[in-house]
Amino acid sequence: MTTVSDRPAIPSNFPEPPLSVRQVLALERVLAGEPEVVAGAGHLDRPVRWVHVAEAADVGVMLNGGEMVLTTGVLLAGDEEKQAEYIRSLHRAEAAAVVLGLGRAFPRPPDVMRRAAERCGLPLVVLHRPFPFAELTEEVQSRLVRQKFAAVSLSESVRTALTALITAGAPLQALLDEIAQHSACPVVVTNLAHRVLATAGERSAVDDVLRDWERIARQAGGSEGDGWIRAELGGRGERWGRIVLCGHRGDIATGRLLADRAAEALVLHRMLGGAAGRTWEEQSAQGLLTDLLSGVVPARQLLPRARAAGLPVNRRTFVPLVVRDGEPAELDRLLRLLGLRGLVAEIGGQGDGSTAVLLSLARDQDADALTEHFAARLRTESHRAGTVVAAADARTAWDDVPTGLREARHVADAVADSAPALDLPAVVRLRDVHLRGLVRLLRDDPHVQSFAERELNGLLCRSDRDLLAVLRTYLATGRNKSRTAQLHHVSRPALYRRLEAIQARLGVDLDDFEQAASVHIALLAHDAQQQ
Structure with a gap:
């Protein structure tokens, strides 16, 4: 008798898959009938949707597919043509299997039915001992009903959880994490160009999927039979993406249910403008750049995400930038206008107006010249004098990108709030921040x-922001009184009175280089601590 073994166990957070023919044959009640697979042994993993008792030769017209048909063959005995047609009819109806109880009609497996079933690939099972079909029907039907109920419960559970997250204003990632928890497999959201916008699931499993994403995208993923379940994202007659459950281990019906519920929630989330109205593309870029900046995740592990997000990474030159007072949408538009490839995302989350830009250039392109051109166009088109473009030196190795982003962030922070007073180049680099960078x-x-509190105590204790601002500009401009008066829109005599008040409160002589340098360092340290 053919050995019957169970399928691998699946996670318990979704319904059990439908019983397969193999599993039905392994039920204790069925084993009592001494089942033997005499044909179609290679198709025992077919799912059983229902169990049906039928004797008529044209039984197929009564079936919808997926049934395990039970028969004694009493109406087929002695007529080989009817026996063959019976099997062909079941095959046309896409029955899961046929179980023949041996007895008076057929004391042994009929060769005609066995050969026909083998040709059709239809599992034919005979029972060597008398077996009450009603017991098998009751056993299987009750299990199927329980599974349907579990599927409905799962559907409502997923819908309730996702709706609660959307109502609470949760970001896209929180919804995907919830979906991944229910589906127990990697979850990927893409746009119509197959670029990955977001992922969720066990990190190593997600990385395995993304590592081969270019091939997967070209082939539109595996088949649903392989656990690749897809649902389209869109509304009002327009599609704009899809969600993919990658390698779902449950049955296809449960996977489709999860994907459909997830798609409904993601469409609603997008329509309501979740995550402060940022597009999913922006959220994707922000997540990747934030992880690169933090250094918590090694750059090598982030490479599949970058590649799947559409960033060219093979044999490229990377230029890390941080832009102060630049809108992400504006920067992204400028990149496209200039024909440059890169990622753009707001960083920091502190409302400091910092946006990271990671340019990916061909090795034969002049990185410095393109960066200068980008900065010049940005200043021209933004019409904002305070826009600062801070850059790190170009990197040719992906592993060096995080260090470059942190360097650019450091440079941008070092000149924060000082751009109007300083004569900065179009692109500010580490060599341009000098003492300011060290103090930061x-x-x-x-x-x-x-040291900072001691040196500035005469001004800090009185919270005199006006005098502190004048001191900051005066020192940043190299003690240029004319320039300071111009920037603060005051007359020279008025500026002199303020400088005298500052010197009196601090007890210093700002005309003395050493004392002025000491106050300048203290002020730089104080400003750095406030950011």
Whole structure:
């Protein structure tokens, strides 16, 4: 007798898959009938949708597909043509299997039915001992009903959880994490160009999917039979993406249910403008750039995400930039206008107006010239004098990108709030920030903090922001009184009075280089600590 073994166990957070022919034959009640598979042994993993008792030769017209048909063959005995037609009829109706109880009609497996079933690939099982068909019908039907109920419960559970997240204003990632938890497999959201916008699931499993995403995208993924379940995303007659359950281990029907519920929630989330109205493309870029900046995830592990997001990474030159006072949408539009490839995303989450830009250039392109051109066009088109483009040196190795992004962020922070007073180049680099950059690196040192408070105590204790602002501009402009008066829109005599008040409160002579340098360092440290 053919060995019957169970399928691998699947996670318990979704309904059990439908019983297969193999599993039905392994039920205790069925084993009592001593089942033997005499044909179609290679098709025992077919799902059983229902169990039906039928004797008529044209039984196929009464079936919808997926049934396990039980028969004694009493109406087929002695007529080989009817026996063959019986099998062909079941095959045409896409029955899951046929079970023949041996007895008076057929004391042994009929060769005609066996050969016909083998040709059709239809499992034919004979029972060597008398077996009450009613017991098998009751057993299988009750299990199927329980599974349908479990599927409905899962549907409502998923819908309730996702609706609660949307109502709470949760970001896209929170919804995908919830979906991945229910589906127990990697979840990928793409646009219509197959570029990955977001993922969820166990990190190693997601990375395995993304590592081969270019091939998967070209082939539109595996088949549903392989656990690749897709649902389209769109509304009002327009499609704009899809969600894919990658390698779902449950049955196809449950996978479709999960994908459909997920698609409904994602469409609603997008329509309601979740995550502060940012597009999914923006959220995707932000997540990737934030992970690169933080360094928590090694750059090598982020490479599949970058490639799947459409960023060219093979044999490229990367230019990390941080732009102050630049809108992400504006920067993204400018990249497309200039024909440049890259990622753009707001960073920091502190409302400081910082946007990271990671340019990906061909090796034969002049990175410095293109960066300068990008910065010049940005200043021209934005019409904002305070826009600062901070850049790190170009990198040819992906593993060096995180360090470059942090360097660009450091440069941008070092000149924060100082752009109007400083004569900055179009692209500010580490070599341009000098002492300001060093002080910012040391801002958290207790000795530096104590020094700043001691030097500026005469102004800080009175919270005189006006005098502090004048001092900041005066020192940043190299103690240029004319320039300081111009920037603060005051007359020279008025500026002199303010400088005298500052010197009196601090007890210093700002005409003395060493004392002025000491106050300048203290002020840089104070400003760095406030950011």
